[in-house]
Amino acid sequence: xxxxxxxxxxxxxxxxxxxxxxxxxxxxxxxxxxxxxxxxxxxxxxxxxxxxxxxxxxxxxxxxxxxxxxxxxxxxxxxxxxxxxxx
Numbered sequence: 126x127x128x129x130x131x132x133x134x135x136x137x138x139x140x141x142x143x144x145x146x147x148x149x150x151x152x153x154x155x156x157x158x159x160x161x162x163x164x165x166x167x168x169x170x171x172x173x174x175x176x177x178x179x180x181x182x183x184x185x186x187x188x189x190x191x192x193x194x195x196x197x198x199x200x201x202x203x204x205x206x207x208x209x210x211x212x
Contacts, residue, residue, distance in 0.1 A: 131159040136202060153193040156201045157186055
């Protein structure tokens with residue numbers, strides 16, 4: 126599935142009513158993974174250069190050991206301007 130299709134699918138799933146917190150947390154982690162792929166950066170570089178977070182934090186979010194904070198998840202919905210090269 127292409128990156129934009131993946132983003133669209135996750136965003137549509139997030140809009141479905143009745144999602145539990147755990148389901149939303151899972152979808153936020155998926156969205157983070159898709160945005161990393163979309164950026165063309167490694168997870169480490171995405172963490173340090175885009176989210177300005179320690180790469181261990183991003184690994185915890187991707188591993189589902191900790192939820193993606195809401196402020197980060199909301200930015201992932203529509204990261205404008207995109208801080209990585211479009212292409």
